[in-house]
Amino acid sequence: MTKTIKWGILSSAKIAENSMVPAIHSASNSELHAVASASGKAAETAASWKAETSYDSYEALLQDETIDAVYIPLPNALHKEWAIKAMHHGKHVLLEKPAAVTSEDIQEIREAGKETGMTWMEAFMYQFHPQHAFVKEQISQNVIGDVRRIRASFSFNLDLDSSNIRLDPELGGGSLYDVGCYCVHVSRFLLDAEPTHVFSDGRYKDGVDISSTALLTFDEADAVLDCSFQESPLNRYEVVGTKGRIEVPFAFRPDQNPNDGLGEVFVKGEDGAVTKHETFAADQFTLQIEHFSQCLLDGTAPSYTPESTHNNMKVIEALYTSQQQSSM
Known part of the structure; x- marks a missing residue:
């Protein structure tokens, strides 16, 4: 075999x-x-x-x-x-x-x-990087209390006058599709839930959103998300609870961390002081390939399901619909 x-x-x-x-x-x-x-x-x-x-x-x-x-x-x-x-x-x-x-x-x-x-x-x-398993463990152990808010950002500078496919509406361009999808995904991933309401607005150029801001309302928490093609690079999230917060400064691309490309997680108490600082060395792309390949070899289903993929896109669609409805 x-x-x-x-x-x-x-x-x-x-x-x-x-x-x-x-x-x-x-x-x-x-x-x-x-x-x-x-x-x-x-x-x-x-x-x-x-x-x-x-x-x-x-x-x-x-x-x-x-x-x-x-x-x-x-x-x-x-x-x-x-x-x-x-x-x-x-x-x-x-x-x-x-x-x-x-x-x-x-x-x-x-x-x-x-x-x-x-x-x-x-x-x-990104979800295969061990820093996120640590975050979910801290949440499940009630280290920061009940989660009330997630803030997630993913942005970088793109030449808006270029022929980049990210700027082509016919090819599925747009910041929400390209990087905002991570922010949507991580909010659902961390809360293990689907939003009940969403709102979004964006800045557009030639038919694609070059920046988007969104609010996702869940039963017990809210997620505030932003993404952009016209801002200095940022890929982070923060989980805010009733007793503290968790900050992940290089959430989606830890390889961009100047600290040796490490994943880093900061856990803070109510007073803002750091109570835990953990680092994680891993290649999330390799972990993803190994996971998917092993599922094929074993005949098992991947941990990330088609149903979850479908639900993520339904949220993104709703955000784009909200942008269209909010335009003057």
Whole structure:
């Protein structure tokens, strides 16, 4: 019985090159078999990424029967099409976030998974980092009392005059889709709940939100979220309780922490003094690949479910609807 999963990658996207390719190579149960690129440089990319073979079309890669699973980092609007095609070719799918641009699209992906028997998961890599398990442990042990508020931010500076796909409404561009989705996800993840009401507003350029602010109301807590393409880099969250707070300064990209790329968690008491400071060394991309690959080898379901992916997109859709309704 095979002990490793053979991976294929659809496209030569930077997220694949910088993060997922090294993760596959470092994972104990995975190997990079092939890459497909429509740019005409598939062979060059495969050599650079140390993949065994290359294909000049996505369809050709999907026809390779030796590939067990594919990672899809295509533009957001193309996720549904190629995820469904991949599963109908007998491939399991790790789908870059957001899994699609509407909840209806995600439901179609879910149905394809059920029809084909293939496993798929949205690639919210951050949740596999051990710093978040520590945070959830502190919450469950009532260290900060009852959680009343979550604040989450994810932003960076993007050239708004560039041809970046994040700025193309036809390809699923927008800050809420790109980085705000993490803020939505972490609020649901930490509270183990779904919001009952949402409100959002955004700043737009050429049909996409370049900044968004949102309020999610849960039964016992609120989440205040913000994301942007026009602010200095920030990726953090704070959990506020009745007896203290927890701060995670590099929540979604701990590798950007100047302190050796460590995950860090600060627990503070009511007086604001730090009562615990823990650091965590881990590669969340590798942990994600190892988790998904092991699920395929064991025939078990990933910890992050299609249902949760569907629910995350329903919240994002509601936030965009709120923005449309709030515009003058």
